Amino acid sequence: MTHHRAYAQGTVLILVGTKRGLFFLTSQDREKWNVEATTLKGRRIYHAVLDQRDGCRLFAADNGDFFGSFLRYSDDFGQTWQEPEHGIQFSPDSDQKLVNIWVIEPGRPSEPGTVYAGVDPASLWISSDGGKTWEPNAGLMSHPTRDRWEPGAGGLCLHTIIPDPSNASRMWVGISAVGCMRTDDGGRSWVFANKNTRASFLPTLYPEFGQCIHRLIQHPSRPNVLYQQNHCGIYKSMNAGDDWIDIQQNLPSEFGFPIALDVHHPDTLFVAVEDPEARHNIGEQFTVYRTENAGATWELLTEGLPTGPGVRLGVLRHAMCTDAKDPCGVYVGTNTGQLFASRDRGDSWHLIADFLPPIYSVTATALG
Amino acid sequence: MDSPTDIPTITVTLPNALYARIGNRKSVSASGRTVREIIDALDQNFPGLRFNLCHETGEVRPYVSIFLNRENIRSLQGLDTPVFPGARMHILQSVAGG
Numbered sequence: 292m293t294h295h296r297a298y299a300q301g302t303v304l305i306l307v308g309t310k311r312g313l314f315f316l317t318s319q320d321r322e323k324w325n326v327e328a329t330t331l332k333g334r335r336i337y338h339a340v341l342d343q344r345d346g347c348r349l350f351a352a353d354n355g356d357f358f359g360s361f362l363r364y365s366d367d368f369g370q371t372w373q374e375p376e377h378g379i380q381f382s383p384d385s386d387q388k389l390v391n392i393w394v395i396e397p398g399r400p401s402e403p404g405t406v407y408a409g410v411d412p413a414s415l416w417i418s419s420d421g422g423k424t425w426e427p428n429a430g431l432m433s434h435p436t437r438d439r440w441e442p443g444a445g446g447l448c449l450h451t452i453i454p455d456p457s458n459a460s461r462m463w464v465g466i467s468a469v470g471c472m473r474t475d476d477g478g479r480s481w482v483f484a485n486k487n488t489r490a491s492f493l494p495t496l497y498p499e500f501g502q503c504i505h506r507l508i509q510h511p512s513r514p515n516v517l518y519q520q521n522h523c524g525i526y527k528s529m530n531a532g533d534d535w536i537d538i539q540q541n542l543p544s545e546f547g548f549p550i551a552l553d554v555h556h557p558d559t560l561f562v563a564v565e566d567p568e569a570r571h572n573i574g575e576q577f578t579v580y581r582t583e584n585a586g587a588t589w590e591l592l593t594e595g596l597p598t599g600p601g602v603r604l605g606v607l608r609h610a611m612c613t614d615a616k617d618p619c620g621v622y623v624g625t626n627t628g629q630l631f632a633s634r635d636r637g638d639s640w641h642l643i644a645d646f647l648p649p650i651y652s653v654t655a656t657a658l659g
Numbered sequence: 660m661d662s663p664t665d666i667p668t669i670t671v672t673l674p675n676a677l678y679a680r681i682g683n684r685k686s687v688s689a690s691g692r693t694v695r696e697i698i699d700a701l702d703q704n705f706p707g708l709r710f711n712l713c714h715e716t717g718e719v720r721p722y723v724s725i726f727l728n729r730e731n732i733r734s735l736q737g738l739d740t741p742v743f744p745g746a747r748m749h750i751l752q753s754v755a756g757g
Contacts, residue, residue: 357722357752358676358711374707381715388714 296368298658303614305622306349307630307644308336308652313351313369316644321620321634324643329369338394338609338652343659345403350422352392352408360392362408364422377424379408379416385432387412394609396452399459409449413440413466415478428478431464436500443467443503443522450608451507457514463507463532470502471519473532484532489523505548506608510557518586520550520562520608527586538586543573549611553619553636558585561592561613561621561637563606571603579611579623581637595640596631604629609652616657624650666690667744671697674752681705694725695738697748712750713738722753 298304298317305316312332318324335354342348349369354360362379363372381387390411398405408416408425415428431437431449440447451465460477463484470485483500490502503522510516515531518538524545526535539545546567553559562580566573576598580589597604610624621633623640628647633640672686681687687704691697702709712723717738719725725732726749732740742748 355676357720359720378707378710380710383715383717386716388716 296370298368300658302658303616303620303655304341304658305630305632305653305655306339306341306351307624307647307650308339308351308609309628309648309650310335311648312336313339314644314647315369316630321614321616321632322641324632326644331363331369331372335391336651337391338654340395340397340654341656341658342397342406343656344397344400345421347658348421350395350397350406352395354391360389360410362392362395362422362425375418375423375425379410379425381427387414390446391448393448393450394452396454399454399456401456401459405454407452407454409452409464411442411446411448413447413449413469415449415452415464417478430474430479431472431481434481439500440466440469441501451504453507453509453517455509455514461531463509463517465504465507465519467505468501468503468522470500470504471507471517471532472500484528486534487537488519488521488526488535491523506550508550508552510552511554512557518550518552518560520547520564522546525550525562525564525586536586538582540582540586540588542580542589546570547606548608549606549623551611551613551621553613553617554615555617555619556583556636559583559619559636560586561611562589563611563623565605569603571605575600575602577602577604577625579621579633579637579640592633592637592640594638595633595642597642607649607651609654610650612653612655614655614657620655622653622655624653626650666692666696667742667746669697669742669744669746669748671701671748671750673750676752677708677711677750680708680711691742693738693742694727694732694740694748697742698738724751724753725749726751 307314313329313336315327316324337352339351349365365372392410394409396407406418416425418425449466453463455461463473472481473484474481485502488502505520507519517528527538528535544564547564551561577596579592582589605626614620618636623631626649630644631640632643668690689697689700
C-alpha cells in the first residue's frame, strides 16, 4: 500500500541532497525532527528545491554515476518522480555533453511556470512549462569569451541563478571558475560582474573573468545588493555587481563555499569559512560565522557545534541555508553527513541528523 | 535494400538500474544491423534510454559496458559492431570504484 505523504501547514521541510540520495527532514517546531529517506536513493543529488508558486512541485538534480544526469520532479513529495518530456540534453551537433546538473531555481513569482537550471558544462537552462521541457540559454552558450572559460575543481559549473524579482530582464549567474555574470536584456547578452574580486590563483589578480565564485545571494528587498562567497574572499556589491567590496574583515579565512542570509533581517548573513588548504573548519572548533551589520564585523557561532582534535568538518556550496521564519532557522550540512540546525538565528545549534552520506545541499521551506 | 526480415531481432538484457526505463522488465527485443541501430530502436520504444547509455555526442558513457555475445563492443567495432541473428546483447554498468 502506498503511503500518502502529507504534511501540515507550517511544517518546515528540509531537502537534503547527498552523495547517495535525497532525504527529507520535517518538523513542526524546529526542535523535533523526523528524518525520511526518499525513493531517490544511491544517486548524487546536487540540489533539490520545493516550488510552491503554483501547487507543490519538488525538483531534484539527480546525477547518476553510470547512466547520466536527470532533472526530476515530483508532485507527491517524492513518492513518484517524473522526467521531463524534453530534458536537459545538449543538441548532438553542439559538441557538448552534460556532466552534472548543479542547481534548480524556480523563477520569479510573476512567472509561475518558469524554472531555471544550471549545469556543467556552464549553461543556463530554462523551462517555461513547470519543468516538462527545457532549452539552453543561447546568449550564454555563444558568449564570445566562452572558449577561454576554465573549470574549477568541481567542473565548469553554473551553480547559482538569481532571477531579479524587481526586473524581469535582469538575472545573475555564478560560474566556477568564470565568476559572476549578469544579463539586463532577458538573457540575450551577458556581461561580467567581477570588478574588485580577486583570482589569486591566476597571473592577474583582478581579471575581467576567471574568478572562482562559490555562491551568490541577493538582498530580499534591495535588489541591487548582492553578496558572494568566493574562493578568494567574501564580497558585497551595492550596485548589482558593477563592483564589489571586500567584507572579510575579521573572518579568519577568505575561503569558504556557502553564504546565506536572514530574510527578515537581511543585514544578518552567515558563512562557514574554512582552512583553504585542508577545506575543513579552522582549528578544532566547527564554527559558523555571522554578521549583523552586512559584513562590517563577524562573530563566531559555536554553541552546540562540535569541538575537539578529531573535528574536521567541511561545508559545500549548497549545504547551508536559512528558513523564512523569524527568528530564522539556519541549517548546515557537512561533507561527512552531519546536519546541524539552529532555530535562533545561529545563537545555538543542535545535531538533527547524523550518519547521512556526504551532504551536497540543504534547502528549507515552510509549507504553505 | 534490406527487407525487414533481413534485420536481426535480438534480445537485450539491461541492468537493474534501468529496469524502470523498460517497463520493469529485465530484457527486451530490438531489431537492428549494428549496435547503434539496436540502441536507436530501444530509444524509439523506450524514450530516454539512449541518453542513459550514450552521451549527447554519441559515444557510449564511460561506465556503461555493452557486450555482444560476451564480447565487449569496445574491443570490436564499437557502436558499428554488426549484429547477427540470434545474438544476445548484455548492457552492464562497469565496475567503478574499489
